Amino acid sequence: xxxxxxxxxxxxxxMISALWQDSHYFTDLLTHIGDVFVNRSAMYPANSGLSKxxxxxxxxxxxxxxxxxxxxxxxxxxPAMTTLLGLDS
Numbered sequence: 437x438x439x440x441x442x443x444x445x446x447x448x449x450x451m452i453s454a455l456w457q458d459s460h461y462f463t464d465l466l467t468h469i470g471d472v473f474v475n476r477s478a479m480y481p482a483n484s485g486l487s488k489x490x491x492x493x494x495x496x497x498x499x500x501x502x503x504x505x506x507x508x509x510x511x512x513x514x515p516a517m518t519t520l521l522g523l524d525s
Contacts, residue, residue: 437496437497438494438495438496438497439451439455439494439495439496439513439517439521440492440494441492441494441521441522442474442492442493442494442495442520442521443492443520443521443522444492444493446492446493446520448472448474448495450520451474451495451517451520452466452472453516454516454517454519454520455497455516455517457514457516458512458513458514458515458516458517459512459514467500467503468499468500468503469497469498469499469500470498470499470500470501470503471497471498472495472496472497472498473496474493474494474495474496475493475494475496476493492521492522
């Protein structure tokens with residue numbers, strides 16, 4: 437699962453907590469996750485030819501290798517994660 441555009445400055449703890457809260461504290465959500473990482477964005481110099489658009493951090497969740505993909509808890513974007521995405525205002 438990939439969540440793009442998370443509010444800049446959000447901690448990994450806040451992101452995982454928001455997903456867990458949105459899954460109604462379903463414990464299997466955390467056991468199904470093998471790896472978690474965040475890609476932080478950077479602003480490119482104007483002369484680099486790359487976009488100067490700043491995109492918020494991207495949260496990436498990787499399924500644990502021993503989990504059957506057909507029997508996983510699929511997290512959804514609910515009120516807690518929406519707040520971290522800045523969509524609640």
